[in-house]
Amino acid sequence: MTVQPRALSFRNLRMVYYPVVSQRRIILFRILGIGLALILIGIFLAIIGHSPLKLSAAVIKAAVGSSYGIQQALILATPIILTGIGVSVCMRMGVWNVGAEGQLYLGAFFATIVGLNLKTPTLPGLLLMFLAGAIGGMLWALIPALLKAYADVNEIIPTLLLNFVAVLLVRQVVVGSMRDMSLGELFASHKITYQLPKLFGAYLHVGILIAVVVAILVWLLLKYSLWGYEVRIIGGNRRAAEFAGMNVFSQIFSVFLISGAIAGVAGMIEVAGTAHRLSAAISPGYGYLGLIAAVLASNSPIGIIIVGILYATLLNAGIVLQTQGLSTHFVLVITGSILLFATVSEMVAHYRIISTVEEAEPCETLPEEAVESVISTTLQASAERITEDEAMGEKVHG
Amino acid sequence: MVEIIVGAIALAIDAGAVILIAAFGELLGERSGIFNMGLEGTMAMGAVAAFITVTNVPNPYVGLAAAILTGVIFGSIMGFSVVALKANQVISGLALGFVGTGLARHIGAPYAGMLLTARFVKLNISGLSDLPVVGRIFFNHDPVVYFTYLILPVAISFLLYHTRHGINLRACGENPAAADSTGVPIQRIRFLYACVGGAFAAAAGAYLVLAFAPTWAEGVTGGRGWIAVALVIFSQWRPNILVLGSLLFGITTSLGFVGQIQGWGAYSNILAMFPYISTIILLAIPGFLVRTGRRKAGTFPAGLGVPFFRENSG
Numbered sequence: 001m002t003v004q005p006r007a008l009s010f011r012n013l014r015m016v017y018y019p020v021v022s023q024r025r026i027i028l029f030r031i032l033g034i035g036l037a038l039i040l041i042g043i044f045l046a047i048i049g050h051s052p053l054k055l056s057a058a059v060i061k062a063a064v065g066s067s068y069g070i071q072q073a074l075i076l077a078t079p080i081i082l083t084g085i086g087v088s089v090c091m092r093m094g095v096w097n098v099g100a101e102g103q104l105y106l107g108a109f110f111a112t113i114v115g116l117n118l119k120t121p122t123l124p125g126l127l128l129m130f131l132a133g134a135i136g137g138m139l140w141a142l143i144p145a146l147l148k149a150y151a152d153v154n155e156i157i158p159t160l161l162l163n164f165v166a167v168l169l170v171r172q173v174v175v176g177s178m179r180d181m182s183l184g185e186l187f188a189s190h191k192i193t194y195q196l197p198k199l200f201g202a203y204l205h206v207g208i209l210i211a212v213v214v215a216i217l218v219w220l221l222l223k224y225s226l227w228g229y230e231v232r233i234i235g236g237n238r239r240a241a242e243f244a245g246m247n248v249f250s251q252i253f254s255v256f257l258i259s260g261a262i263a264g265v266a267g268m269i270e271v272a273g274t275a276h277r278l279s280a281a282i283s284p285g286y287g288y289l290g291l292i293a294a295v296l297a298s299n300s301p302i303g304i305i306i307v308g309i310l311y312a313t314l315l316n317a318g319i320v321l322q323t324q325g326l327s328t329h330f331v332l333v334i335t336g337s338i339l340l341f342a343t344v345s346e347m348v349a350h351y352r353i354i355s356t357v358e359e360a361e362p363c364e365t366l367p368e369e370a371v372e373s374v375i376s377t378t379l380q381a382s383a384e385r386i387t388e389d390e391a392m393g394e395k396v397h398g
Numbered sequence: 399m400v401e402i403i404v405g406a407i408a409l410a411i412d413a414g415a416v417i418l419i420a421a422f423g424e425l426l427g428e429r430s431g432i433f434n435m436g437l438e439g440t441m442a443m444g445a446v447a448a449f450i451t452v453t454n455v456p457n458p459y460v461g462l463a464a465a466i467l468t469g470v471i472f473g474s475i476m477g478f479s480v481v482a483l484k485a486n487q488v489i490s491g492l493a494l495g496f497v498g499t500g501l502a503r504h505i506g507a508p509y510a511g512m513l514l515t516a517r518f519v520k521l522n523i524s525g526l527s528d529l530p531v532v533g534r535i536f537f538n539h540d541p542v543v544y545f546t547y548l549i550l551p552v553a554i555s556f557l558l559y560h561t562r563h564g565i566n567l568r569a570c571g572e573n574p575a576a577a578d579s580t581g582v583p584i585q586r587i588r589f590l591y592a593c594v595g596g597a598f599a600a601a602a603g604a605y606l607v608l609a610f611a612p613t614w615a616e617g618v619t620g621g622r623g624w625i626a627v628a629l630v631i632f633s634q635w636r637p638n639i640l641v642l643g644s645l646l647f648g649i650t651t652s653l654g655f656v657g658q659i660q661g662w663g664a665y666s667n668i669l670a671m672f673p674y675i676s677t678i679i680l681l682a683i684p685g686f687l688v689r690t691g692r693r694k695a696g697t698f699p700a701g702l703g704v705p706f707f708r709e710n711s712g
Binding site: 096098152157168176292331344348 | 435439475479483484485486488489490492493494495496497498499500501503504507620621624625627628631664665667668670671674675677678681682683685686688689707
């Protein structure tokens with residue numbers, strides 16, 4: 001009888017799920033997943049007839065090859081970081097705010113109303129616009145908070161649908177009462193005279209500094225304040241927090257309002273620093289990119305800043321991609337794939353392949369095959385015993 | 399005036415059908431425990447697949463088939479991610495939604511503004527279609543509308559409530575551990591309904607371009623996928639209420655068109671908000687009824703969005 005080599009046999013290998021794995025392993029798998037996503041996108045690009053190498057060279061050159069590229073990337077990163085931080089406040093409490101996009105639009109809208117109607121010196125004007133932006137975002141975030149608190153509506157759908165409403169609202173005012181007729185075919189508001197001061201270079205304004213300061217403030221609040229403690233506990237285990245006497249009801253409002261205010265500030269920075277006019281095209285989906293950044297960074301503020309800058313580079317590259325014959329929407333495909341692969345690979349990190357024939361790694365649950373082999377040997381043993389008994393009986397009685 | 403109202407109701411029925419097809423797929427998926435947030439992307443992919451197919455092969459049914467195939471592919475990616483690997487359903491769904499929307503816009507860009515020549519034709523039922531008011535409202539639609547309103551609800555209700563498979567399906571969504579202990583193949587059923595959900599969503603997208611709005615425009619789905627998800631929650635996971643919700647949505651959509659006929663074009667953006675705002679209000683109704691004590695809480699499938707681990711079920 002020939003002995004089959006069993007170690008290489010596929011059927012003896014088994015994927016076992018480990019509920020707890022090290023953070024390092026998760027991060028490693030996440031990076032591998034993102035790499036795999038990029039490779040697959042490269043293959044896809046090659047299939048539809050673009051050279052991925054040439055494209056990525058163009059992207060890198062545009063992004064870091066010039067001062068203009070770096071400035072542009074940091075300007076684009078500002079709203080992504082801010083909305084990401086906003087979303088992460090909600091996510092810390094286990095609440096999904098998919099509506100950062102709409103809150104950004106409302107912030108921009110409110111800031112524009114203030115900016116167009118004030119006649120004060122620059123600094124107070126900017127401060128009032130800042131406040132107006134925050135209030136606009138808050139008001140928009142108040143709607144899903146009210147629905148969640150008073151009618152038990154899951155926040156995902158209302159926050160998302162309100163994005164469409166916000167864009168339509170802004171489109172309505174820029175084709176209607178706010179329209180600057182001198183622009184002709186373009187629908188946008190009049191130019192806002194208040195402008196955020198420049199940081200360095202000809203384009204980069206202080207918006208990125210505001211974003212970093214907000215990120216630090218949120219981090220400090222979450223880590224060291226009573227409010228942050230309650231938010232984190234409710235996010236970890238809502239029922240335990242309720243039993244401990246925490247007011248979950250009011251915290252639903254607090255996280256939504258803070259989240260909305262931060263997204264609204266992002267909108268204010270867009271109109272006061274970058275676009276200088278309100279239009280329906282003020283955001284190419286910053287709110288969604290912020291959400292992705294928050295998820296990929298596991299709500300860590302530093303992570304959000306890093307992912308935000310990376311995404312801004314990618315978005316900036318989208319403009320390059322356009323000159324290479326790819327639409328800007330392709331950025332959405334890339335970001336979406338990265339998110340999917342990062343999520344999936346995080347789960348893959350929880351699995352290990354173990355062999356059930358060689359000495360298996362100790363784990364909480366016995367692999368099915370091992371159980372089966374134990375059962376079969378037991379059965380065999382008892383069957384042998386029975387035949388032995390029968391043989392014995394025959395001997396005795398015979 | 400009568401003419402406008404009749405036209406609006408007929409349009410409401412068509413607009414509702416788009417949502418209803420996608421929502422039925424989502425309903426089946428959610429009943430089995432899969433919360434697919436990527437409906438919008440799958441719908442866009444279905445629309446673009448149907449559009450491109452029909453521009454090359456002028457037959458709407460071939461386009462529908464191509465869309466369904468695309469939907470199954472997207473559904474199986476979703477299924478692989480959340481059923482086989484048990485990844486987070488919300489993130490996976492959102493990510494697939496982004497990929498689908500972006501890819502559809504990218505692929506569809508060269509077709510922008512093109513008009514489809516082959517589309518679903520309105521049935522002309524002799525005698526009935528020519529009736530003055532009733533004929534315009536009820537007997538002047540394409541076959542897909544009749545299939546969606548008359549056959550699908552009955553078929554899905556029958557499947558869910560009167561077959562063994564339906565019981566297994568609902569058990570997967572309610573209590574997967576208990577279902578597993580009686581030998582129901584949880585993972586297989588959930589994977590199947592992730593694909594079915596994708597197929598329905600893509601079919602809805604196909605119907606959108608093959609009958610409702612036969613030109614290709616960027617963002618042709620316009621959030622209808624999200625509205626479908628919302629309506630499933632509004633219906634409290636019951637097929638008959640889903641039909642009602644879709645009709646209500648259809649009416650709010652047609653209000654926008656009525657407004658444009660009436661010359662309120664300056665406020666077209668405000669009119670376009672109606673479907674979203676009314677969906678949000680609809681969404682609040684069940685919870686509000688529960689809170690005021692007019693209805694019992696909870697037809698929410700208890701296992702919805704929770705990955706099933708046999709190891710954890712004890």
